[in-house]
Amino acid sequence: MNIIILGAGQVGSSLAELLVTDDNDITLVDLDNSHLQRLQDRLDIRTVHGHASHPDILIQAGLETADLLIAATQNDETNICACQIAHILQKSVTKIARVRGTSYLDHPELFDKSLNDNAIPIDVLISPEGLVTNYIMQLINYPGSLQVIDFADGRVRLVAMRAHNGGPLVGKKIAELKHHLPSRLRFRIVAIYRQDEVVMPTGDVTIRVGDEVFFMAEPHDISQIVEEFRREKQKRARNIMIAGGGHIGFNLAKQLENSHQVKIIEHNITRAREIAEVLDRAIIINGDVADKDLLIEENIDEIDLFIAVTNQDEANIISSMLAKKLGVKRVIALVNNQSYLDLIHLNSIDIAISADRITTNNLLHYMRKGDTVKAFTLRRGTAEAMEVIVHGSENSSKIIGKRLIDVDWPQDITIGCIIRDNKVMLAHRDLVIEAEDHVILFLTDRSRTQQISELFSPEQKRGWLR
Template sequence: MKIVIAGAGDVGFHLARLLTNEDQDITIIDVDADRLNYAAQHLDVATVKGSSTSFETLEKANISKAHLLIAVTAAEDTNLLTASIGKQLGAKRTIARISNSEFLQNRDKFDLRNLGIDELISPELLATKEVKRLLKEAAITDTFEFERGLLSLIGITIDEEADHLSNKTLRETAYLNPNYDFLTVAILRNNETIIPRGDTRFETGDHVYYIAKPEGVSRVLKLTGKQKDKKIRSIMILGGSRVGFYAARSLSSKYNVILIEKDKDKCFELADLLPNTLVINGDGRDVELLQEEGIDNIDAFIAVTGDSETNIISSLVAKNHGVDKTIALVENIDYIHLSQNMGVDTLINKKLIAANFIFRYIRKGQVLSLTSLHGVDAEVLEFVVNEGAPITRAPLSELDIPKTAIIGGIIRKGKSYVPKGSFTFKPYDRVVVLSRPECIHKVEFFFK
């Protein structure tokens, strides 16, 4: 597939990195020569210097042959115009990154496809959805549900309370899972992603990811010493950014929400727009202010100011005051891999979330759903088994599944399974796989 990406910033670069693992024909357009040189040195991509709204530039990128044009520059108007022009010049499908959510909220009033724009994405709204997903359970740092919870992906830190797991192998702890209702699918340790096998040993401080049936989620929480009944009721949001505003608007119907913003004029504006949210004018770096506003009684703290360091430090302060769940927005993608070492439950990056969303959209014809884990160098995919697919030809233990991938669970006719080696796949099964990016195309072979 030929794909043209307009914008070599964080979103464009990360997206190109994901796609080069798929042997796609990628061309990146940008006005910044340094960004293009960096991309060319680190990725197997072609580059074109110039404005993506220029006919000449788009023609140099061979836009008429493009199966997909993705406009993800920093400027919303540039992205919309690029997608529109690209469509007119022959691009089969177009995606444009926007910051104004009104385009998405008023899709019923106008059809942007008439302008040549097939899909819109808003990193801010996607980040808000990610925050909502992460707030489902206080003890879990990552969670993703398949088929309304028939299978769940959960991430949990192994601490001193899980001493029966620490320094033991998966094989040695198998007796703790007598009904085989969960499976360990990944371990994040010192920024290294481990796809575990029977002889892999748990260590204190590991961040462990499981695929679990509904009853398996409760068992995992019990084994790791977490509280299943600990629910989030009160939330403090630091920063009245777009993400902060969208999060408060979305969450205030279910939770008690306090939003802190240091700009006084912005506070008055937010207070009018958020009638169900307590908006406070103040500096979130002020520990005394946080204490006065009840940080000790807050269940979740979400820091989404425009300053990454402020978000991280204030989240650490919240954690020190006993807040169960902390989420910090960071601009530097490199910080994501440090989240578990920093002490913040989850670091999120809206550009990375946007890139992963686009990647899922690109693969939509082959994969039912796709998600990524914060800081983990792996993707979680949900495949549907086609009739005659290679995966149906032998039991799991006899299939040559890559070592850097693991099948975590199956949904069949409304029932979930965690597979053993003897499991045999059938057409129309929905299969959840965790895979390193470089071997996704090998995994796909089994489902074709």
Template sequence: MRVIISGAGQVGYGIAEKLSIEGIEVTVIDSNADLVQRVRDTLDARGVHGHGSHPDVLAQAGAKDADMLIAVTQVDEVNMTACQVAHSIFEVPTRIARIRSQTYLSPEWANLFARDHLPIDVIISPEIEVGDLILKRMAYPGASEIVSFEDDKVMVIAVDVREDCAVINTPLRHLTDLFPNLQATVMGVRRNGQMHVMSSRESLIAGDQALVAVAKDQVSRVLGLFGRDEQPPSRVVIGGAGNIGRYVARKLEESGEGINVRLVENNRHIAQIAAESLKRSITVFGDALQEDILREVDIRDAQMYLGLTNDDETNILSSVLASELGCKANFALVNQPQYPRFARRLGVDAFINPRTVTVSKVLRHVRRGRVRGVYSLFDGAAELIEAEALDTSTLVGKPLREFNIGPGIRIGAIMRGDEVIMPHGNVRIEAGDFVVVMALAAQVRQVEQMFRVSLDFF
């Protein structure tokens, strides 16, 4: 498979890094020579210096023989033009574009991206993707990570294991006896900074961060077993009134739940846009790192603070300050993968990495076979995969106990129509089932083989 990536920033580099590790032929285009050189020096990928929307540059990158173009520069119009050129001149089969401006994504202009107009197969809006994930986290504040699959029938949550956890030091195979109606599977843990796939003979210990696949209607029950069943916030302060901050505030307004939202923004122009575009939320012009500003928005009475500025340090430090001033919980947008390791020690409750969200969305469309969803965990240490089982899948037809799936892989849930089935030895996967699997990075290819379309597809 040959993939061209236009844009070598954080998102483009992250996609190229992931695909090149998996042996996919990748070429990265960027107008910044330093970024192109970084790709050449650190990745098993080609780097081309130039504008990704220019035909001669795309030709140099091998667009004539490319299977996919992924346009993720910072400029929407460059991404859209690159897709148009790739389609009209080079007939690249699949075109993916990052589009940030919400006006392009308004439903009334949906026909703009039809094949006869701007031929873009997949549109990625980081602001919407990240914003929706934040809203899900807010609905279940006890979870530090949430991934949803198959129209939210199944969710995978990451939850901290503390001393008061009801299932601590209990072999996982006993959980079915203790909670016979519980639709949940502990797939793995992050322990001492390392990802570990759990077997039914093992137990959770204090300090783990557990990854649990659970039917949506039982998420609150599972969080309760971990001692983390917390109520969604009714008063929220958002640091940063940019695209993500405004999107979250708007959705909270539209929820009709009467949530009190206040935003803090240190850019006067952006603050003015937020004040004019939001109906009930209050926007304050000021710095979220200043105590008097946070006190002005009544941070002491807030249940949650969201650090959603474009600056990681501001998001982390303002989250810590908000907690010190009395806010019940905090959440930070963090782009640098090394920051969460120490930010948690400072008192930041939860994080989200926009790059990881965007890369995961792109990987869903790059994967081969019937893989429908992919989500990278902990900077690529493991992945959650949602795949459809076909007749040719090696998993179909026999009880799970007869398969030697091997280490590093754990099935979390099986979805059959409207039914959610938790895996155990007697369960048989049928053709047409959707299966949620956790795999360590080294085993991802094995999972793809398990759900292959045909023997010669790979």
């Protein structure tokens, strides 16, 4: 696929790095020539130095033959303008734009053709702040989870969690788990990571303390399954403190304030007053999120969950570590710098999330070959979960009409479930694949995505399907 990425920031660079290994032709456009040169020295990509919304730069980047344009600069107006110009110059290109400003997002008629015939021609609109807010809300809804990802429009979820000493299922073989759980609970373990080494989840594998377990289940079963991996029942967070009153912190408080006791610490007095006027029940505190005395004064020892979402990585890391030291059981920190993310896994912060990585993941399936509905990288980019639609017939497909056990799957892959007619069917060896099934799978080796594409696409349609 021929892909143009506008903006070589965290999102643009991450996308280029992810996609360059998937047999794509990547062109990256940015104003910072030295940054482009560093990326080109490291990645097999083409770069164009210039303003992302200028017509001559878009043409130089190869717009005429592009399949996909991703406008991911730091400037909303540049992204919107670039998509508008690209539509005029090359109508068939699929256009994705990152837009942050609530002034735009609060007016869907600007982008939705069903509401406005003259809508701005953007095919997919991505809001990083909204994506991060939804991601954190999932972690709050399932206490103890490390990661929660929706598939099939929320009919099934992939959950990652840590197995704790004393948990009822710790020390049991996977094949024995069904004997230790209520019969109504349905789930499938798709991967286990043990000290950063992957363990394929065969029936003979025993779950050990410290294992990071990935499982798939329907939403109504997840909470109880999560509890079975813990040594004690995890209470839902009642008292929540949010560090940072920006878009993410404000939106979290707005969703949580009616069901939780919420406090927000915001250092900017003007912003603190603005959100205080809108929020009904949340308590707004003007101060430094890393001020130990302030945290103690605000009864940090009574807080169940501390969420650091300021626009500074350092403030988020320091305040989270301080909150943990002062007795908070669970902390979540927003951290975008990749070097910081790698270090954080060695300290006391429970969950570190990256807005850029979450944004990248929500764009990834548009770049996957075959009819991929969703793709999400996991384990800091080493693994991937995918939802792929099976097309074709028994005559044109390598997998339709076959039992899962009879398909020649690539190594390092686990089939989680199949969605058929809105029904979730957890994978088992005798389950037969049918046309138009949605198959959700887990790859411990992301280099297998090309093989997956070839398996799922019918012979006459091999390649990228829009």
